[in-house]
Amino acid sequence: xxxxxxxxxxxxxxxxxxxxxxxxxxxxxxxxxxxxxxxxxxxxxxxxxxxxxxxxxxxxxxxxxxxxxxxxxxxxxxxxxxxxxxxxxxxxxxxxxxxxxxxxxxxxxxxxxxxxxxxxxxxxxxxxxxxxxxxxxxxxxxxxxxxxxxxxxxxxxxxxxxxxxxxxxxxxxxxxxxxxxxxxxxxxxxxxxxxxxxxxxxxxxxxxxxxxxxxxxxxxxxxxxxxxxxxxxxxxxxxxxxxxxxxxxxxxxxxxxxxxxxxxxxxxxxxxxxxxxxxxxxxxxxxxxxxxxxxxxxxxxxxxxxxxxxxxxxxxxxxxxxxxxxxxxxxxxxxxxxxxxxxxxxxxxxxxxxxxxxxxxxxxxxxxxxxxxxxxxxxxxxxxxxxxxxxxxxxxxxxxxxxxxxxxxxxxxxxxxxxxxxxxxxxxxxxxxxxxxxxxxxxxxxxxxxxxxxxxxxxxxxxxxxxxxxxxx
Amino acid sequence: xxxxxxxxxxxxxxxxxxxxxxxxxxxxxxxxxxxxxxxxxxxxxxxxxxxxxxxxxxxxxxxxxxxxxxxxxxxxxxxxxxxxxxxxxxxxxxxxxxxxxxxxxxxxxxxxxxxxxxxxxxxxxxxxxxxxxxxxxxxxxxxxxxxxxxxxxxxxxxxxxxxxxxxxxxxxxxxxxxxxxxxxxxxxxxxxxxxxxxxxxxxxxxxxxxxxxxxxxxx
Numbered sequence: 187x188x189x190x191x192x193x194x195x196x197x198x199x200x201x202x203x204x205x206x207x208x209x210x211x212x213x214x215x216x217x218x219x220x221x222x223x224x225x226x227x228x229x230x231x232x233x234x235x236x237x238x239x240x241x242x243x244x245x246x247x248x249x250x251x252x253x254x255x256x257x258x259x260x261x262x263x264x265x266x267x268x269x270x271x272x273x274x275x276x277x278x279x280x281x282x283x284x285x286x287x288x289x290x291x292x293x294x295x296x297x298x299x300x301x302x303x304x305x306x307x308x309x310x311x312x313x314x315x316x317x318x319x320x321x322x323x324x325x326x327x328x329x330x331x332x333x334x335x336x337x338x339x340x341x342x343x344x345x346x347x348x349x350x351x352x353x354x355x356x357x358x359x360x361x362x363x364x365x366x367x368x369x370x371x372x373x374x375x376x377x378x379x380x381x382x383x384x385x386x387x388x389x390x391x392x393x394x395x396x397x398x399x400x401x402x403x404x405x406x407x408x409x410x411x412x413x414x415x416x417x418x419x420x421x422x423x424x425x426x427x428x429x430x431x432x433x434x435x436x437x438x439x440x441x442x443x444x445x446x447x448x449x450x451x452x453x454x455x456x457x458x459x460x461x462x463x464x465x466x467x468x469x470x471x472x473x474x475x476x477x478x479x480x481x482x483x484x485x486x487x488x489x490x491x492x493x494x495x496x497x498x499x500x501x502x503x504x505x506x507x508x509x510x511x512x513x514x515x516x517x518x519x520x521x522x523x524x525x526x527x528x529x530x531x532x533x534x535x536x537x538x539x540x541x542x543x544x545x546x547x548x549x550x551x552x553x554x555x556x557x558x559x560x561x562x563x564x565x566x567x568x569x570x571x572x573x574x575x576x577x578x579x580x581x582x583x584x585x586x587x588x589x590x591x592x593x594x595x596x597x598x599x600x601x602x603x604x605x606x607x608x609x610x611x612x613x614x615x616x617x618x619x620x621x622x623x624x625x626x627x628x629x630x631x632x633x634x635x636x637x638x639x640x641x642x643x644x645x646x647x648x649x650x651x652x653x654x655x656x657x658x659x
Numbered sequence: 660x661x662x663x664x665x666x667x668x669x670x671x672x673x674x675x676x677x678x679x680x681x682x683x684x685x686x687x688x689x690x691x692x693x694x695x696x697x698x699x700x701x702x703x704x705x706x707x708x709x710x711x712x713x714x715x716x717x718x719x720x721x722x723x724x725x726x727x728x729x730x731x732x733x734x735x736x737x738x739x740x741x742x743x744x745x746x747x748x749x750x751x752x753x754x755x756x757x758x759x760x761x762x763x764x765x766x767x768x769x770x771x772x773x774x775x776x777x778x779x780x781x782x783x784x785x786x787x788x789x790x791x792x793x794x795x796x797x798x799x800x801x802x803x804x805x806x807x808x809x810x811x812x813x814x815x816x817x818x819x820x821x822x823x824x825x826x827x828x829x830x831x832x833x834x835x836x837x838x839x840x841x842x843x844x845x846x847x848x849x850x851x852x853x854x855x856x857x858x859x860x861x862x863x864x865x866x867x868x869x870x871x872x873x874x875x876x877x878x
Contacts, residue, residue, distance in 0.1 A: 323705075342722055387763065395758065
């Protein structure tokens with residue numbers, strides 16, 4: 187975490203001219219069908235190594251961007267000039283990989299990375315010589331998918347006899363068997379149990395620290411029980427539950443063992459935020475104590491929630507939506523400096539809704555991990571002259587939100603949440619983040635997850651194991 | 660057999676099954692397939708094999724050899740290889756103590772060594788069980804040894820049955836004739852290496868070669 191903060195700070199302090207947060211909007215207005223614009227926007231790294239340093243594509247673009255006009259360009263001038271500049275360099279090949287910038291936009295590859303080029307998959311005719319006796323490597327192979335489903339969800343391969351039996355089934359029967367095995371294996375301990383696959387997905391979101399663990403497996407300095415967070419996360423991913431409730435739940439989840447079972451609880455002795463102010467895991471005791479900790483304006487808690495559940499890492503220049511007039515620098519950290527504002531114009535309004543959520547208090551321990559209506563006024567008034575002016579209302583994705591509960595609802599209903607959720611499973615089950623050549627299947631999967639499946643992970647997984655990306659050897 | 664001799668043989672056997680290039684650096688790889696690989700197969704354009712990682716390796720090895728998963732491999736006889744000692748090297752995570760929240764995106768330098776440790780330990784367990792209680796043998800049942808501890812009949816059915824069982828249990832397919840021949844030939848190599856228990860060493864090496872092959876540890 188510290189490394190990411192340092193990196194983020196370094197990026198924001200690194201020069202006088204910075205990436206332009208409106209650039210993503212303009213790019214996507216110019217190329218609305220580009221894969222990188224489907225429910226998202228290109229990160230600043232599309233044109234920059236780290237702002238203000240431009241990569242090969244950004245350098246080519248800069249030469250065509252309002253030539254002769256004095257620098258720095260205002261946001262308005264920049265937005266006006268960018269489409270023309272983009273078109274002027276379409277035929278060029280900035281990274282020298284043999285693929286024009288335009289084709290890279292259209293295929294979802296990186297125009298500044300010579301190793302990122304469109305890849306053609308398939309391209310062979312199944313059943314023709316040379317023959318692969320094991321699998322049909324030219325397309326989806328149900329035998330291959332069957333082995334993967336059992337390994338991915340049950341944790342072990344089928345037996346020789348099971349594989350033989352599967353191979354003898356008709357195509358329809360094989361598809362039905364795949365679905366049945368997926369449903370069976372997602373009840374396994376390997377999938378849903380403590381430290382199982384779902385818990386692995388949750389580790390980077392919860393970021394546990396064993397020495398600070400309270401309750402089961404208690405550490406040396408027990409501060410909070412993050413197993414509550416794992417339980418809610420797992421619950422939200424299982425059966426026919428709504429995955430958004432990891433961010434919006436007003437309830438808690440307890441876990442029983444042998445076998446592992448999760449069940450809803452209206453209260454837990456380890457959780458203290460009142461029901462009206464709960465927002466799933468981002469208001470859990472662990473999240474508040476560990477990510478808010480002692481800070482008045484909990485930027486760390488906001489950026490972690492943004493990264494963990496919405497897939498947008500501000501330290502990597504992702505998800506920047508500058509709010510006019512921000513940052514206001516209520517805590518007098520100097521973030522209004524132009525070199526910082528590019529990030530903090532997004533980050534600070536993202537953080538305001540956390541202003542009344544107490545982290546860890548050593549002087550008033552019974553306030554820790556609670557919603558305190560006048561928290562800044564009561565406990566942080568000496569931090570900076572204007573600290574008490576910090577509003578509870580903030581912004582998410584450039585849109586106003588009244589408080590953290592609304593922040594969580596807007597976030598949970600966003601494309602970003604659906605993309606982040608499906609990306610987690612794509613990485614877990616396919617082994618990498620979606621590649622450009624997999625974009626069509628990936629977009630279809632997250633759009634159906636959000637639409638047809640009503641954010642039910644179990645249903646989405648049935649789609650995912652049907653993709654060529656998953657089942658083509 | 661000296662440990663380093665066994666190691667060379669095991670490596671040789673593993674390379675036979677995994678199509679390792681020649682260890683001689685001055686000889687260019689002409690792309691000639693080894694005897695265990697079909698001459699031509701359709702190439703996958705996706706190139707997306709995944710490493711099984713600690714839990715799946717342990718479960719698959721346990722199932723293949725009919726061992727309780729907790730007996731597959733324990734360093735010094737007491738520290739579990741896949742859930743404790745070699746977890747990170749095998750692509751696992753250690754979130755609570757080390758803050759290692761996500762697996763490495765690639766297999767590391769020590770990953771093959773850790774896989775070897777796990778496979779060898781599991782195979783050692785199976786061979787010991789099969790040779791000490793032949794009536795309940797799972798893989799190596801009915802294999803006779805002569806007075807020097809060698810395979811009494813390396814061309815016999817029990818040896819072929821053992822090889823077939825290894826392939827079916829670990830790789831979920833039948834061995835080709837070439838693969839059977841290669842593992843039978845391994846017995847000759849071990850006997851000529853000075854092993855004092857060549858029959859048992861063959862069982863362990865044959866098992867190790869199959870379990871540690873790329874086909875076994877990737878999916």
